[in-house]
Amino acid sequence: MSDLTFNRRLRLYLIGFAIGLPIMWGLMRHKNVMPLPSEIITEQVLANPIQYSKHARCRMECRNITEDEILAVLKMGDVNYSKSEVQAKPCKKYAFEGKTTDGQELRIIVGKCEDVNTIITAIDLGAEHECACE
Template identity: 50%
Template sequence: MNRKVSRLLTGIALLVIVLLVWQYYPPTKQHNNVTHDEGFNRNLMPIIYTKHARCRMGYRHIDEDEVKQILLNGRINYKKSQLNSKPDPKYALEGYTADNQHVRIIFAPSQHGMVVITVIDVNEEWQCDCK
């Protein structure tokens, strides 16, 4: 009888461990089999900056060259992107600037060029008056 109880308790303990691991480390979602750059043209020109993006760039000390480097070399963060956004999808690209600033830049490719929506410093919350 002790052996049966021991096996039952061991089974329950393993089940609890699996459920805890599942809760804290959920399986990553597939992004509809989207590859790294599928549907995203990194060479779309001209680069068009919104008033909001220009404001954020000023407060965060990020210049146009750094934005271009993130556009060309940044990693798409699909969790922060809005690929079904209308009228244009929004891609969140992340990377590090030359001065090691971790940034996320939201780009929206449009028929007029690549629109920079906003610029975010991932590690630091800057005070600004941007609307």
């Protein structure tokens, strides 16, 4: 007798699942997916012209980091909010972290202003470099 009850419950469950699945699919397929906050920041940084501070140029030269590697980290890297200063004035500072094509782990600090973004510094997270930069 309990098998009959179990079979009936199973059948009702499967019927409900078969009805509910297409309904949920129909409701969810038109839902807009919101980008992540780091994706929004990346888009905003790449939308404006990028300039390099003297300090960043010195660090890049000392650590053998190219502009292409900087752009690759900005495009493919992640924003490290614990190292960022999002309340800084006049420009917010964001720390992008990622790997270059040759495996170098970098942290790029970007000053995000209204009309231009400035690369403030480039840090090699995998090695110490003695740079004579101010």
